[in-house]
Amino acid sequence: MPPLLVALYVLALASFALATAPELPKVGPVSILADNDLDPSTNKYSFLLLSTKLAYKDARNACTQLNETLLSFSNDTDFRNTAKLLKYRTEPRHKSGLYWFNGIPSNNSDSHVCQAFSIDGPKLLIDVACKIRLPTLCTNSPNTSAILHPNPEYQIEIPTKQGPIRGFRDVLSFEFRGIPYAQPPIGKLRFAPPNPVRYTKVAGNRTAYDATWFRSVCPQLQAGAVTGWYIDEDCLYLNVYTPALGNNRYRLPVLVWFHGGRYMEGAGSDVIYYGGNLVSRGNIIVVTINYRQDAFLMLCYLLQSQNLTLGILGFFEDEKHISRNAAPGNLALRDQLAALHWVKENIASFGGDPKKVTIAGESSGGTSVRSLLITKNASGLYRGAISESDPLDLGFNTPSISGLLTQTIMHLVNCTNLSCARTAPVLALLQAQSEAISTISKQRRDVDRFGAFKPSIDGNLIKEDWAKAVESGRFNRVPIVYTTTKDEALDFVAPNSPNLIPVENLTSSVAEFLDANRTNIILSSKFYSRSPNTTADPDAVRNELGVIGTDYLFLCPTQYFVTKMADRTPVYEGQFERGIGPLLASNVCNNRACHGGDMAYVFAPFVLAQQGLISPSPDDFIMARGIGDRWTTFVTTLKPTPRGYKEWPKVTKNKPYVLLLDVNVTVSVGAGRTKVCKFLTEKVGYDFKYYS
Structure with missing residues (x-):
C-alpha cells in the first residue's frame, strides 16, 4: 500500500477508535429499515426501529444514545414508506401497531399527551398518553452505504461469546468487519489446519474488539486493486452484515459467501461483495470470509511480474512423504469449515439463526460449495x-x-521436510511453483496450468470425486441453486487471445484445453464450425471458442x-443472460454475460459507478x-420464487428447466442447448470422466 494511503488508513482507524459506541443491552433490540431500490443516484429512506417498549421520554433518550433523534416525517411519502417498511418486517409485530416518533399532539398544551404513529388504523397519527410503552422510531443519519467510506460516528457494541465486539452502521445495515474465526496460520501453523481462536478474559477489562475495519486479505498479488486493504498470511477473518441486532426471539436466516478467484485471488472484503444491499432488501444476514488460497505474500512490484502466484499455501499435501497429521491438505476447505463452525457458534449474537444457513459462492467459490456438498464434516452446518x-x-x-x-x-527449493518448507524463502517458492506447474502441465493434461491447485x-x-458422489447419491441433500452465465468462457478466451484469431488457428486454440481427438470430434460436429465466418463477424473465432468453452466447461456439465x-x-438451474462488472476481461465481454459478470446483480455494488468502475443502466x-x-x-424459504415473481421451476430427471435471468425472465428447457449437451455428454465426454 503506498505511504499516503497507509497514513490516511491509520488516521481513519484513529477516528474510529476515538468514537464512543453505545452498548446494545442499553438500547435493546434495534433494526435498520431501508427503502432500497439499488440505484445509487436516489436517496435511501432509512430509519431505526427500537423494539423494546418504552415511555416517550425514555424513547427519546434511547435515540440520543445512538446519536440520533426521534423520527420526523416531512411529507406524505415518508408516512407511506415508513408504514410499508414496518409492515414488510417479517418478525411478529406488537398488537397495537403504534410507534413513538417525533410528533406533536393535537393538544400540545397537555404535557401528558404525546403523538404516536399508527400503521393499522384509519389515522396515521394518534394522541396517546406519554407514559404508555411503545416501540420507537429513530432517525438513521448515515446517508450512504459504507462500501467505500465507513462513518465513525455511528458505532455500536454488542456482547458475544468472544467478548464485546464494536461495529458500525450505515444507511442499509450494521457491519462488523475483520472478525477472526481461527488463529493466524503463520510459523508452525503454515500448512496446518485452522486452529480455533483463543479468547482470554481479563477481570475488569471489557475493551471491545474493534470490528470497524477490514483486516488483511490472504496472500495474493493483486489484493490492493480490488479490496483496498493489505495482504498477509494472518488473514483468517470474516465480515458480518446484519439488519437487526439483539432480538433473541426472532432470528434471521444467514448467507455465507465464499469468494471466487481461481483459488488465487479475492477476499471477502472485496467491494464487489458488499452485503448491505442483500441485507436491506431481503432481511437476511450476510457473512463473507477470507480463506487460504493458491497465492502467497509477494507484491507484484517487488517481483516485477503479475504472472507468478504461490498455490502451495492453500493446497499443500504429499501423503507419500509427509503425514496428513502434520499437513492434512485441503486447507482452503478446512478454513471454510472453520468459518461455518464459527457461524454456528456465534451468529446468534448478530441476530442470525444458526439453523438457517445457506452457503454460496461463485467460480472457485462455487467449487468450494461443491466440495462442501460432499463433505460429511459439513453436514448440519447449512x-x-x-x-x-x-x-x-x-x-x-x-x-x-x-x-x-x-x-x-519442495525439490526445487532444496527442501526434504515440512520444517524446511515452512521457512523456505518466498521468492524461491514462487519460482519453484511456476517452474513445477509449467513442467508438469506439459507432461500431464490432467494438470491445469491455470488452476493446478484445487480441492483434493x-x-x-x-472421499471421492464429485461425479461418483452424485451418481451414487452420496452428497448432502439440501435444496440447491445452480447458475451459469451465457458467455462464461469468453472471460478466459480474451486474456489468452487479446487480439483477433485467424480461422486457421481455431483447431489449435481448442486443443489448448482439449486433446486432439476430442477437438476433432467437436469441430466436426454440426453444432460448431471449424471455419467460422469472419467476414460477417471479424471476431468469429474468439466467439466460437467462447461458445465451445461455455458449453463444455460450464453449461452442459451443470445440466x-x-x-x-x-x-x-x-x-x-438458471442462466444469466446479462452481465456487468469491473472484472470483465476485455471489450470482447462488452454487453455479454461473461464469467463474473453476474456478481454485480447479486450484490449490487452500483455505488462503484461513482468511481467509474462500472456503468449500470x-x-x-x-x-x-x-x-x-x-x-x-x-435463503429464507429454500425456494427462489418471491411473491409476485415468475415461478422458477425445479429441474426434473428428464427436464433440465432453466430460468433465463434477465430484466424479464423466461423459462427454457436446457437453455436451448439440450441437443448440444447430449452430444458432448455421449460423444465427447468430460474431463471428470477422462481423468477420474
Missing part, C-alpha cells in the same frame, strides 16, 4: 446452497497429482449433474432487484 459458475467439467485433484506438485516444488480427494474431507441430483433433492437496477430478491427468498 441447509441450502447456491453455486454460481462452477466449472463442473473439471474434477478434483487426486492425491498423486497434489503430491507431485508439492514434492516437485484426500480420503478424509473429500448433466442437476438432472442426476433432481430425484434426490430440489435443484434449480436502469435495466441493470431492475435485474439486480430481481436477482437479489430471488437469492434472499431462497
Whole structure:
C-alpha cells in the first residue's frame, strides 16, 4: 500500500477508535429499515426501529444514545414508506401497531399527551398518553452505504461469546468487519489446519474488539486493486452484515459467501461483495470470509511480474512423504469449515439463526460449495446452497497429482521436510511453483496450468470425486441453486487471445484445453464450425471458442449433474443472460454475460459507478432487484420464487428447466442447448470422466 494511503488508513482507524459506541443491552433490540431500490443516484429512506417498549421520554433518550433523534416525517411519502417498511418486517409485530416518533399532539398544551404513529388504523397519527410503552422510531443519519467510506460516528457494541465486539452502521445495515474465526496460520501453523481462536478474559477489562475495519486479505498479488486493504498470511477473518441486532426471539436466516478467484485471488472484503444491499432488501444476514488460497505474500512490484502466484499455501499435501497429521491438505476447505463452525457458534449474537444457513459462492467459490456438498464434516452446518459458475467439467485433484506438485516444488527449493518448507524463502517458492506447474502441465493434461491447485480427494474431507458422489447419491441433500452465465468462457478466451484469431488457428486454440481427438470430434460436429465466418463477424473465432468453452466447461456439465441430483433433492438451474462488472476481461465481454459478470446483480455494488468502475443502466437496477430478491427468498424459504415473481421451476430427471435471468425472465428447457449437451455428454465426454 503506498505511504499516503497507509497514513490516511491509520488516521481513519484513529477516528474510529476515538468514537464512543453505545452498548446494545442499553438500547435493546434495534433494526435498520431501508427503502432500497439499488440505484445509487436516489436517496435511501432509512430509519431505526427500537423494539423494546418504552415511555416517550425514555424513547427519546434511547435515540440520543445512538446519536440520533426521534423520527420526523416531512411529507406524505415518508408516512407511506415508513408504514410499508414496518409492515414488510417479517418478525411478529406488537398488537397495537403504534410507534413513538417525533410528533406533536393535537393538544400540545397537555404535557401528558404525546403523538404516536399508527400503521393499522384509519389515522396515521394518534394522541396517546406519554407514559404508555411503545416501540420507537429513530432517525438513521448515515446517508450512504459504507462500501467505500465507513462513518465513525455511528458505532455500536454488542456482547458475544468472544467478548464485546464494536461495529458500525450505515444507511442499509450494521457491519462488523475483520472478525477472526481461527488463529493466524503463520510459523508452525503454515500448512496446518485452522486452529480455533483463543479468547482470554481479563477481570475488569471489557475493551471491545474493534470490528470497524477490514483486516488483511490472504496472500495474493493483486489484493490492493480490488479490496483496498493489505495482504498477509494472518488473514483468517470474516465480515458480518446484519439488519437487526439483539432480538433473541426472532432470528434471521444467514448467507455465507465464499469468494471466487481461481483459488488465487479475492477476499471477502472485496467491494464487489458488499452485503448491505442483500441485507436491506431481503432481511437476511450476510457473512463473507477470507480463506487460504493458491497465492502467497509477494507484491507484484517487488517481483516485477503479475504472472507468478504461490498455490502451495492453500493446497499443500504429499501423503507419500509427509503425514496428513502434520499437513492434512485441503486447507482452503478446512478454513471454510472453520468459518461455518464459527457461524454456528456465534451468529446468534448478530441476530442470525444458526439453523438457517445457506452457503454460496461463485467460480472457485462455487467449487468450494461443491466440495462442501460432499463433505460429511459439513453436514448440519447449512441447509441450502447456491453455486454460481462452477466449472463442473473439471474434477478434483487426486492425491498423486497434489503430491507431485508439492514434492516437485519442495525439490526445487532444496527442501526434504515440512520444517524446511515452512521457512523456505518466498521468492524461491514462487519460482519453484511456476517452474513445477509449467513442467508438469506439459507432461500431464490432467494438470491445469491455470488452476493446478484445487480441492483434493484426500480420503478424509473429500472421499471421492464429485461425479461418483452424485451418481451414487452420496452428497448432502439440501435444496440447491445452480447458475451459469451465457458467455462464461469468453472471460478466459480474451486474456489468452487479446487480439483477433485467424480461422486457421481455431483447431489449435481448442486443443489448448482439449486433446486432439476430442477437438476433432467437436469441430466436426454440426453444432460448431471449424471455419467460422469472419467476414460477417471479424471476431468469429474468439466467439466460437467462447461458445465451445461455455458449453463444455460450464453449461452442459451443470445440466448433466442437476438432472442426476433432481430425484434426490430440489435443484434449480438458471442462466444469466446479462452481465456487468469491473472484472470483465476485455471489450470482447462488452454487453455479454461473461464469467463474473453476474456478481454485480447479486450484490449490487452500483455505488462503484461513482468511481467509474462500472456503468449500470436502469435495466441493470431492475435485474439486480430481481436477482437479489430471488437469492434472499431462497435463503429464507429454500425456494427462489418471491411473491409476485415468475415461478422458477425445479429441474426434473428428464427436464433440465432453466430460468433465463434477465430484466424479464423466461423459462427454457436446457437453455436451448439440450441437443448440444447430449452430444458432448455421449460423444465427447468430460474431463471428470477422462481423468477420474
